Structure formats: C-alpha cells, structure tokens
Amino acid sequence: MRIAVVALGKIGLPLAVQFADAGHEVVGVDISDELVSLVNEGKEPFPGEARLQEKLSELVPEGRLRATTDYAEAIPGADAVVIVVPLFVNDATWEPDFGWMDSATASLAEHLTAGTLVSYETTLPVGTTRSRWKPLIEKISALREGVDFHLVFSPERVLTGRVFEDLRKYPKLIGGLSEAGARRARDFYEAVLQFDDRPDLPRPNGVWDLGSAEAAELAKLAETTYRDVNIALANQFALFADTVGIDIYKVIEASNSQPYSHIHRPGIAVGGHCIPVYPRLYLSTDGEAEVVRAARKLNASMPERFVQQAESLLGGLSQQRVVVLGASYRGGVKETAFSGVFPTVEALKARGAEVTVHDPLYSDAELRDLGFTGYHFGEPVDLVIIQADHSDYSAVGPADLPGVKLVIDGRNITDAGLWSGVPRLVVGAGGASEFPRA
Structure with a gap:
C-alpha cells in the first residue's frame, strides 16, 4: 500500500x-x-x-x-x-x-x-x-x-x-x-x-x-478519563489521610489486594498530552459529567496545595531558595506537556520564592527555553519539591542540597532513611515527618 x-x-x-x-x-x-x-x-x-x-x-x-x-x-x-x-x-x-x-x-x-x-x-x-x-x-x-x-x-x-x-x-x-x-x-x-x-x-x-466512530471516540476518552478520575480519588484519599495521620500507600496496597479495587497513586500533578486533556474533551459533549469535572479540578489543584503546605510549614516562602526537581511530566520521559512543573513554579513565584529547576534529562539551555533557571546539586537551597519521579531522585539526600529545611516529595520516590533529621512531606503518608503534630 x-x-x-x-x-x-x-x-x-x-x-x-x-x-x-x-x-x-x-x-x-x-x-x-x-x-x-x-x-x-x-x-x-x-x-x-x-x-x-x-x-x-x-x-x-x-x-x-x-x-x-x-x-x-x-x-x-x-x-x-x-x-x-x-x-x-x-x-x-x-x-x-x-x-x-x-x-x-x-x-x-x-x-x-x-x-x-x-x-x-x-x-x-x-x-x-x-x-x-x-x-x-x-x-x-x-x-x-x-x-x-x-x-x-x-x-x-x-x-x-x-x-x-x-x-x-x-x-x-x-x-x-x-x-x-x-x-x-x-x-x-x-x-x-x-x-x-x-x-x-x-x-x-x-x-x-x-x-461506530462514536463508540471508538468514547472508548479512548473513557479509558483516559477513568485514569484522571481514579487519580483524583487517590488524591482525595491522600489529603484526608494526612489530616488523620494515616499512610495512604499502605491503605491502597491493602485495598488493591482485593481483585475489584484498582486505586491509582496520589501525586503532585497529572501531566502529559492525554490525562489532563481528554477529560475536558469528554466534558465538551457531556456537560452533566460532574464527577469528571470535579476530578479534573482536584488534580489541577494539587501543585497549589503542595506549595500552600510548604508555605505553612516554613512560615512563608518570600526570598526562600526553592528547587523543583523534575521538569518532565513523568519520570524517564523527556516531555513537559502539561507538566506539573509549570503550575508549581508559578505558585512558588507568586509567593516571592527564588525558584530553580533541575531535571537530569534537560540541559541548562533547554531549561532556559522553558522559562526556568537551572539548578545544580551542591548549590544552597531552603526548600525542595520533587515534581517528577525520575529514578535519580530516589537516591537524593540532604548532602546534595546544602541548607535544605524541608523536602516535599510529590511522587513518594525519596528514601526516608536518607532524610533523617530533615522535615519530609509525602502527600498521603500521614503528614510531615520531623514537624510536631497539632
């Protein structure tokens, strides 16, 4: 042919x-x-x-x-x-x-x-x-x-x-x-x-x-919208778990041991060409789908929620040196389509933070083209926010980030053992470690 x-x-x-x-x-x-x-x-x-x-x-x-x-x-x-x-x-x-x-x-x-x-x-x-x-x-x-x-x-x-x-x-x-x-x-x-x-x-x-063409169109929208709604449910569970001191990851593991439960993982952002976009295409023809609308709004709000937590825990972010780890929307992929890095950096700058970005897949020049200033391990920093689950970040610790006061792990990828003595917050893990509970 x-x-x-x-x-x-x-x-x-x-x-x-x-x-x-x-x-x-x-x-x-x-x-x-x-x-x-x-x-x-x-x-x-x-x-x-x-x-x-x-x-x-x-x-x-x-x-x-x-x-x-x-x-x-x-x-x-x-x-x-x-x-x-x-x-x-x-x-x-x-x-x-x-x-x-x-x-x-x-x-x-x-x-x-x-x-x-x-x-x-x-x-x-x-x-x-x-x-x-x-x-x-x-x-x-x-x-x-x-x-x-x-x-x-x-x-x-x-x-x-x-x-x-x-x-x-x-x-x-x-x-x-x-x-x-x-x-x-x-x-x-x-x-x-x-x-x-x-x-x-x-x-x-x-x-x-x-x-029919309509059935095929809906099949693609359905399989992707399902993921967005499922992630939103996981995020909702994680936000509640933090208020009552429960580790949501253990809960999800337990729930998914039963064959009819398939709860996804919570996280700081939902990115890529598909999951943030296709629910909105679905909503363009089904305006009554309030479950889909609420899920999309919750997932879109997660970067702002993480930054608000950092602001609360540190008592403000003005002139704080912040590095966002990960420009990609997901680990191991050099792609920034609808990446959580953009709303995260925007929310930080709106609070007066001095923001840099690190990604092992991007050069400083490429980060500049995206509108970011590149960060290099060893440079002083006050706050670390992990946005992408690149495998490199699982081995990162305070020695790589001199002066760090708080790490917010938006992907649950860091090793808790490496962060002993440094406050570490993982969404849904029961609250920030090293900070006294109210």
Whole structure:
C-alpha cells in the first residue's frame, strides 16, 4: 500500500515508521521544514523513542519512508491517510480548539482522490468524525464518504518512549461511518500491525471493530478519563489521610489486594498530552459529567496545595531558595506537556520564592527555553519539591542540597532513611515527618 501520515510528531512519526517497517510505502506530511529535513536524512528529530533511530536508519535509505511539507505530494493516490494532528483545549473555557486539525483536514481534502481510506487517530470529542470531518472533507473534495472514500476513527493508545511496544500490546480500536469503511479499516490495520498474544483479554488481541466512530471516540476518552478520575480519588484519599495521620500507600496496597479495587497513586500533578486533556474533551459533549469535572479540578489543584503546605510549614516562602526537581511530566520521559512543573513554579513565584529547576534529562539551555533557571546539586537551597519521579531522585539526600529545611516529595520516590533529621512531606503518608503534630 501507499500510505500518507499527516503530522510527524512523537506519535505520528513512529506510526509512519511502523507502517513502512511492515513493507509499505509511506510519505509523512508535516508543517516543520526542519523536522522533514531530519526525517529525510534518517535522523530522529526527538530523543527517547525506543528503536526509532534504528528503524529510521534502515527505512529511509531504502526509500520506504520519506517526508514532505507538501500535501499535494503525499495525499493523491494514497490507499490510506492517517491523521495524527494535535488537538488543543482552551485553558480558560475547556473547549477544544480545532484550528490545526481543521487546517490539516482541509489540506488533505483538497488533494484527496477516490478510493482512499481516511483514519483519524487524534483523540476527539464524541461525534467529531461524523459531524465535523465528514462534511468538511466532502465539501472540499467533492467526494462522497462511503462511496468515493471511507472515513473512520481509530484512536492511538500508546505512550511516548514505547510506541512500538504498545502498538503490539493493545487491541487496535476502529469505528467506521459505514460497514464498508470498517472493513477497509480492519484490512488496513491488520496489514500494518502485528499483535502480541494476550490471554488476559476477553477476545483475541488484534483489530477490534466497535461498531461506530462514536463508540471508538468514547472508548479512548473513557479509558483516559477513568485514569484522571481514579487519580483524583487517590488524591482525595491522600489529603484526608494526612489530616488523620494515616499512610495512604499502605491503605491502597491493602485495598488493591482485593481483585475489584484498582486505586491509582496520589501525586503532585497529572501531566502529559492525554490525562489532563481528554477529560475536558469528554466534558465538551457531556456537560452533566460532574464527577469528571470535579476530578479534573482536584488534580489541577494539587501543585497549589503542595506549595500552600510548604508555605505553612516554613512560615512563608518570600526570598526562600526553592528547587523543583523534575521538569518532565513523568519520570524517564523527556516531555513537559502539561507538566506539573509549570503550575508549581508559578505558585512558588507568586509567593516571592527564588525558584530553580533541575531535571537530569534537560540541559541548562533547554531549561532556559522553558522559562526556568537551572539548578545544580551542591548549590544552597531552603526548600525542595520533587515534581517528577525520575529514578535519580530516589537516591537524593540532604548532602546534595546544602541548607535544605524541608523536602516535599510529590511522587513518594525519596528514601526516608536518607532524610533523617530533615522535615519530609509525602502527600498521603500521614503528614510531615520531623514537624510536631497539632
């Protein structure tokens, strides 16, 4: 097959590589000249994706994968077009911002030819594929969906850093606007993906047809919103546990020993491209989902709550030297999308603190580009807030942070034995150690 992939980001490029590695001719489209040039040179444009460079080094010289900024070069004659363009959410209104996706859809529609399967993998509000993309593509292309081309929704279900592994591990969900479109999507994804044996699943791993685009859209929103709501519940339990001197981690471990309990872990922030965003996409079509709304608000409030605790315990933060450990949204991943570092630093600066940031995956220059001043172990500091669970931080102790008066561990990653004599607060662990209880 000849396949076009629209948007070569941290999901789109590995997808394009996967399709080419399965033996197909793949053309990737992206608006970035620099990214396109790097791909055509066989160089990974972003680090951290397992096996990506290895596969690029093989596929690009063989001519199985190339990139372009020109839709006219990629779309005409394609057997399938896969769209992975980002969808943003307005921070103030929580409404989706379709700007980039509308533009990409219009561009592909201008060059769409008959017989093409169009698959959206970007997570969408329920109903978007049918009510927004179908009429837009038909209007611009003058082609009829279900007759001249087929349109489906098939959500990506992978994490950056392990895309190729996850593509094999999880069922590929599809939902068409017609039975014929669903059959085309099944044939396509079975031709480009391979699946691990999963005896734990209720049916064989592979391509799962959910019967409609709306069902597939909701499936992706549901699985991610579940995580946000579950984390919010864990955070709620942790906040209460601190008021009564209970270690919530022991409680969660005990609760989860029963097979119907799957409580997640509390923490200072919920970051990444997915969990903070997709509940808001769900709310855009289900305004009555108060459980989802309350959970999102609670999780978003956690950085401010941690900073308030630090302010209370230290008697103020004005001119206090503070280091936030971790710019990434999660440990081991060089990605700051919706990272808790941003609201944490903002809350600290609002209280007059002198804030620096450390992350083993980022250079000082890269931290500056993010708006932060880099910290180096050994420099004097008053307060430490651990925001990301990088494995390096499990071995950090007072000797690395001269003068430290308080450590707030937002990820429960530090070794209590290393912090003897220094006040240490872990959310849900029963309150700050070394501080007298009221």
